[in-house]
Amino acid sequence: MAIEKIKVPDIGDYDKVDVIEVMVSVGDEINEEDPIISLETDKATMEVPAPKGGKVVAVSVKEGDKVSEGDILIDLEVGGEAESEPESEPESEPKSEPKAESKSGASAQEDIVIPDIGDYDKVDVIEVMVSVGDEINEEDPLVSLETDKATMEVPSPKAGKIISVSIKDGDKVGKGDVILKLETQSGGSVESVESGDSSEPKVEKAPEKTPEKSETKPASSPSVSSGSELAHASPSIRRFARELGTDVANIPGSGPKGRITQEDVQKYVKSKMQAIESGSGGVVAGGAGGAGLNLLADPVVDFSQFGEVEEEKLSRINKISAANLHRNWVKIPHITLFDDADITDMDTFRKANKQVALDQGVKLTPLAFIVKAVAKALSDVSRVNSSLSADGESLVIKKYINIGVAVDTPAGLMVPVIKDADKKGVYQIAKDIIDFATRAREGKLTGKDMKGGTFTISSLGGLGTTAFTPIVNMPEVAILGVSKSANKPVYIDGEFVPRLMLPLSLSLDHRVIDGALGAKFLSSIVANLTDLKRLIL
Ligand code: CAO
DSSP states (O other), X not given: OEEEEEEOOOOTTOOSXXXXXXXOOTTOEEOTTOEEEEEEOSSOEXXXXXXXXXXXXXXXXXXXXXXXXXXXXXXXXXXXXXXXSOXXXXXXXXXXXXXXXXXXXXXXXXXXXXXXXXXXXXXXXXEEOOOTTOEEOTTOEEEEEEOSSEEEEEEOSSOEEEEEEOOOTTOEEOTTOEEEEEEESSOOOOSOEESOSSOOOEEEEXXXXXXXXXXXXXXXXXXXXXXXXXXXXXXXXXXXXXHTTOOGGGOOOOSGGGOOOHHHHHHHHHHHHHHHHTTOTTOTTOOSSOOTTOOOOOOOOOGGGTSOOOOXXXXXXXXXXXXXXXXXXXXXXXXXXXXXXEOHHHHHHHHHHHHHHHHTTOOOOHHHHHHHHHHHHHHHSGGGSEEEOTTSSOEEEOSSOOEEEOEEETTEEEOOEETTGGGSOHHHHHHHHHHHHHHHHTTOOOTGGGSOOSEEEEEOTTTOOSOOOOOOOTTSSEEEEEXXXXXXXXXXXXXXXXXXXEEEEEEEETTTOOHHHHHXXXXXXXXXXXXXXXXXX
């Protein structure tokens, strides 16, 4: 056994690149090529694969770090003898493959490599268009590469059957790197073949990224699309779209950074055909029909003509949560139920224990009790603790109860998750909330802290509000909004008495939970908060 330090490989010209995800933890057994971390530059997202398999014994980076070539990522315990230079060479040279005998008319295997791509050293692979087993013709596109100035396709210099593919989306490649191994029928040279004699990669100008400020999108274009010249699509996808008689400008991309894939083109054309068949032809692309999501394009307004303005860049978290909230708002048919919980007794109990808790370093706010009450309600009404399966065919009911708590931070909203909330006491939950809120505000939460939630609570109780309509945090199916408690007159036994009432707002995914079940669940939370003794049942 030997310990090897796995470092950041050559990542081109970039220095101090954002770590957006760490995919391994101490104790993980990983295989060669398993992704270790995901990095993001302003132009691309790339994964760093493990150069060999082994057991992770230390992880030196976390999400939010910035790393450069040579920085240590993990310590890996690998089998066999320690190497004299215990540093991995992550971007290893293409291994020299046993070369096939050259027999005229017999099959031979050839490495197809990246041809001369001009002045570029390492460029991004944005799309690998072939897979093992594919039969390809000469000139068929193999990969699409992207520099900051151009997108280019590398065509195959020969016809044959693909035996193996050595690169994947997100890799960086340079002249001579092996793309794939091809079994050809003609035999001939078994040398590594630069992709095409005539094979200058086909270059297409990279999309201009900044639209004209004054440009106004036609009302007919869906807001998710940008103009043809702005669409993020490789030359072959543009050609494919043209062949089907459509324009990439109309097609929303589902690939990384909104890239348009072949499947996107097919889906778009299919939806147009269906619209035509159903008599609403053309509506999908916009028009006055009002069907579907034929939204008007966002208005482009020069606000400075009306007064002084200041532009503030959105943080990465702002942008990620905006995209998630938008999807959740559009895709989930929401209903929101409201109720007030009488927390008079709970608050008396909380206040009586506040100092005791403080002596143990715990600030006891109503939220810890609310988390506990919700955990109990989730175990009693388990359908709420579920997610729709990706194919929409079934409901996945989770046997664990992990409650996310929305935390307001200077960088935006974050949702750390209190794991196994049903098994924890109120003190422990309060501790978790303080720990998460502190780390969230210091930007120290890890990806793991925010994963695995089964339900979310968003509390504005410390700030105010009497009610609000929170947005369900997909793939969860419900979220509880908590507003500020207030003393209100409640009619009990023939007279009005002052009681401390806590307003609750429960938003539901109506595809999964109907109003009756939602009301049952909300009543259960209210009952748990009103009578804390229920929590020990
Ligand atoms: N009613 C009345 N008072 C409340 C209350 C409620 N529902 N909830 C909290 N309070 C009180 C607390 O007791 C505390 O008072 P004291 O300091 O006198 O004890 C005060 O309000 C502040 O509480 P807090 O906010 O520090 O603590 P918390 O446990 O209630 O919440 C956290 C922690 C991290 C959830 C909260 O600080 C936060 O970030 N909330 C924002 C959530 C958010 O933005 N949601 C998104 C809404 S939709 O976009």
